[in-house]
Amino acid sequence: GQNIDQPTEMTATEGAIVQINCTYQTSGFNGLFWYQQHAGEAPTFLSYNVLDGLEEKGRFSSFLSRSKGYSYLLLKELQMKDSASYLCAVLDSNYQLIWGAGTKLIIKP
């Protein structure tokens, strides 16, 4: 079967750095997405990786290793507004998105 694993919940301190991991086992791979979802709101796109390596976008970076079936989202200089759920999703061989359950990130002052 297809599977996306992420930690259920993480806690970090304002101003710090946090890394949210995502491991996947899917039938084929055509890219990996990260979305942010604030409580009660719609998910919004953060990043898309299809090649190995690190992609940086401001305070957020996303890393992919296809050989290991592994990605992480790195958030730097954490702000209170970064408190949200972070969803990992993989595009499989049929170009269908397989979603993880999401990681709830709690930022403490």
Place this chain on the structure above:
Amino acid sequence: DVKVTQSSRYLVKRTGEKVFLECVQDMDHENMFWYRQDPGLGLRLIYFSYDVKMKEKGDIPEGYSVSREKKERFSLILESASTNQTSMYLCASNTGQSYNEQFFGPGTRLTVL
């Protein structure tokens, strides 16, 4: 500013009722999707559509149907609502290729009593 809107934020229905959830996007996107989101589970695809009058089953189509009569509108229908369909329903759209980001609506929280 791109926008996906859903007809209701909150909806309460009784078992056996027919329920319509409407989704409209103003971005001229070809592709539209209906998901449900439940605690502890990832988003699960119910149905999607790549064009007007076209529909494809997702992972959990049982108990649902859809309609896409116009490009901007994608409706989800629960023919006879059941309590296990209590959930958050999210509509999304994107253009062209599957690797393009999806834009989501605010969601409809449906409670079936």
